Amino acid sequence: MTTIALTGGIASGKTTISNRLRELGAVIIDADEIAREIVQPGKRVLREIVDRFGQEILNDDGTLNRKALADIVFNDDDELRALNDLTHPEIRRITRERIETTLIDDPDAIFVHDIPLLAENRSNYDYDEIWVADAPAEVRRERLMEDRGMSAEEAQARIDAQVSDEERRMIADVVIDTTRPISDTIEHIDEMFVRLRLGDFAASDEVSYDTAPITVPKEERTSED
Ligand SMILES: CC(C)(COP(=O)(O)OP(=O)(O)OC[C@H]1O[C@@H](n2cnc3c(N)ncnc32)[C@H](O)[C@@H]1O)[C@@H](O)C(=O)NCCC(=O)NCCS
Ligand SMILES: Nc1ncnc2c1ncn2[C@@H]1O[C@H](COP(=O)(O)OP(=O)(O)OP(=O)(O)O)[C@@H](O)[C@H]1O
Numbered sequence: 001m002t003t004i005a006l007t008g009g010i011a012s013g014k015t016t017i018s019n020r021l022r023e024l025g026a027v028i029i030d031a032d033e034i035a036r037e038i039v040q041p042g043k044r045v046l047r048e049i050v051d052r053f054g055q056e057i058l059n060d061d062g063t064l065n066r067k068a069l070a071d072i073v074f075n076d077d078d079e080l081r082a083l084n085d086l087t088h089p090e091i092r093r094i095t096r097e098r099i100e101t102t103l104i105d106d107p108d109a110i111f112v113h114d115i116p117l118l119a120e121n122r123s124n125y126d127y128d129e130i131w132v133a134d135a136p137a138e139v140r141r142e143r144l145m146e147d148r149g150m151s152a153e154e155a156q157a158r159i160d161a162q163v164s165d166e167e168r169r170m171i172a173d174v175v176i177d178t179t180r181p182i183s184d185t186i187e188h189i190d191e192m193f194v195r196l197r198l199g200d201f202a203a204s205d206e207v208s209y210d211t212a213p214i215t216v217p218k219e220e221r222t223s224e225d
Contacts (some may be wrong), residue, residue: 002110003126007118008133009165010158011143013178013185017115017133020186024193027106029098030114031091038090039064047152048086049070053079091180093152117225119163119171128201131192132172135179137165173202 004026019026037046038045041062049069050058073080088136095113102109116147135143137159145156167174174192178185195202 001066002128004112005118009140011140012113012133012135017189019114021112026049026110027102027111028112031149034091034094045090061162069075074161080141119168129173130171131174132168133178134175139179145201
């Protein structure tokens, strides 16, 4: 088994990269997808979220009103922590379960764990390599406004809820520059996948996840963050 963590700030290009890796034969475990599954109507985690945040975060049909919840949690660190405490243990449990099930069927699988909050949570997984999709916050803010119809304030609030680009790069074994044309990024991914198949890992002893800081206070971030 080979395990790769694919992380990056919001709108950094992770999904574009993981779609290509799936085409190449990797098994993708997508944390955002699992996070959506656990808040479907009838699930325990959704009930707990309603108990904590109130009926206002539900749509009329009983599904989660994602924008209403996003407006609350991405503007208040305590509320975000409360949501994370309700969702992250279950996301971690399902992730482990998926890895174990896949391993039974395919012990040689190349796993790619698409995990946006790896640096934030210092998630305790043992990866062969950590790949970071990297684009400056300004570029990602524009993408969120253009592609996802967010206001500048909404986009900035999401970016501010995450660690800086610099902190993410500190835990990287491989940095993937996603400001380049997508075809260049795909070519880079294809080359790295060949390397993985050969079992030739880029992990450097000098990159130590354990010594990376967890956050840089907002006021100390540089404009490139
Ligand atoms: C608040 C919610 C409902 C907003 O939903 P929405 O559809 O607008 O966003 P979506 O889930 O598609 O996430 C998009 C991106 O937002 C960022 N993001 C999401 N949750 C968080 C969080 N808790 N902290 C920081 N960034 C986050 C990530 O970069 C993610 O890729 C949703 O993000 C959520 O339930 N978050 C808590 C679960 C979680 O932490 N998910 C992240 C992966 S583990
Ligand atoms: N070189 C590139 N590599 C990857 N994505 C790129 C590149 N250039 C532009 N993009 C664009 O960046 C946008 C964000 O990409 P994507 O949806 O893959 O990000 P993401 O990290 O999965 O987002 P989220 O954090 O919301 O899950 C997409 O519109 C994608 O087309």
